[in-house]
Amino acid sequence: MFKQLDPLLHSQLRLAIISLLIGLEEAEFVYLKEKTNATAGNLSLQLDKLRKAGYISLNKGYKKNYPVTICKITPKGKVAFKKYVEDIKQYLNTD
Amino acid sequence: MEQKLSPNDSISIIEKALSETNKEKTGASYYYILWGTVMTLYFILQYLVLTTSNNYSNTLATIAWLLFPIGGILSFIQSKKTDKTEKIKTLNERVYIFVWGGTGLCLGIMGFSGYLMQPKNYVTMVLLLFGFASFVTGGVTRFTASIIGGVICVICAGLSFHFSQSTQFLIGALGVFSACVVPGIVMRKTKTLNV
Numbered sequence: 001m002f003k004q005l006d007p008l009l010h011s012q013l014r015l016a017i018i019s020l021l022i023g024l025e026e027a028e029f030v031y032l033k034e035k036t037n038a039t040a041g042n043l044s045l046q047l048d049k050l051r052k053a054g055y056i057s058l059n060k061g062y063k064k065n066y067p068v069t070i071c072k073i074t075p076k077g078k079v080a081f082k083k084y085v086e087d088i089k090q091y092l093n094t095d
Numbered sequence: 096m097e098q099k100l101s102p103n104d105s106i107s108i109i110e111k112a113l114s115e116t117n118k119e120k121t122g123a124s125y126y127y128i129l130w131g132t133v134m135t136l137y138f139i140l141q142y143l144v145l146t147t148s149n150n151y152s153n154t155l156a157t158i159a160w161l162l163f164p165i166g167g168i169l170s171f172i173q174s175k176k177t178d179k180t181e182k183i184k185t186l187n188e189r190v191y192i193f194v195w196g197g198t199g200l201c202l203g204i205m206g207f208s209g210y211l212m213q214p215k216n217y218v219t220m221v222l223l224l225f226g227f228a229s230f231v232t233g234g235v236t237r238f239t240a241s242i243i244g245g246v247i248c249v250i251c252a253g254l255s256f257h258f259s260q261s262t263q264f265l266i267g268a269l270g271v272f273s274a275c276v277v278p279g280i281v282m283r284k285t286k287t288l289n290v
Contacts, residue, residue: 010100011100012108016108016111019108019109020112022116023112023113023185023186024119024183024184024185025183025184025185025189026183026184027183028182035115084105085109088102088106
């Protein structure tokens with residue numbers, strides 16, 4: 001019986017965001033934008049979805065008088081990512 | 096617009112992202128090279144102070160102590176520069192901050208209460224601390240140059256017991272060079288490790 005994949009993570013951009021954040025302490029919005037090649041608008045939207053699910057935290061601040069958004073994966077996000085990887089392995093084993 | 100993902104697509108996204116973050120540098124190489132050089136020069140100058148019997152020894156001792164504020168100023172400038180430009184904080188940064196911060200704290204305590212210690216043990220203690228810190232950070236970050244440097248530094252600490260104080264400073268220079276300067280240079284050159 002295959003487990004249902006987390007619909008929040010089973011999306012190209014959101015999975016890329018979580019996969020980047022899992023390997024980092026924290027990342028700025030511009031870093032995620034560079035690495036995912038997403039548009040600012042789409043990235044904001046997906047980050048907000050992940051934040052609402054409690055998978056990431058977003059902190060807004062200033063650097064050199066410019067606004068910055070710092071993104072960080074939460075413990076809940078780490079658990080969800082780990083589970084997603086475990087679940088996806090099931091699908092791969094049957095290929 | 097959301098695209099449908101196959102399991103293989105998912106794995107490839109995860110792998111790509113992880114390989115990207117694995118390449119990110121912590122910026123520790125600058126501090127390894129800087130403080131490794133400061134300590135190496137300090138030990139060499141202390142050796143010269145003890146072995147030079149002319150008027151230069153006082154000047155050399157003063158220069159030796161001046162190296163620390165210079166290192167502090169350069170570290171401060173570098174950290175300000177990094178704060179302005181860095182877009183990420185890597186997981187390994189915390190390892191470096193806490194292990195080397197703790198080592199610095201111990202060295203500071205030794206510096207202030209050093210008069211209570213036997214002068215002959217001073218270099219040995221410094222080498223043990225540097226060797227331990229280099230070994231632990233190397234182990235956690237899977238960075239072989241740092242592990243090897245740490246082992247060499249601890250061996251130097253063990254050897255230093257058997258030599259005169261002046262020779263201890265030369266052994267100290269070798270130990271710190273192995274534990275900090277060499278790993279710092281290797282860190283700078285490596286492209287595939289998150290160090």
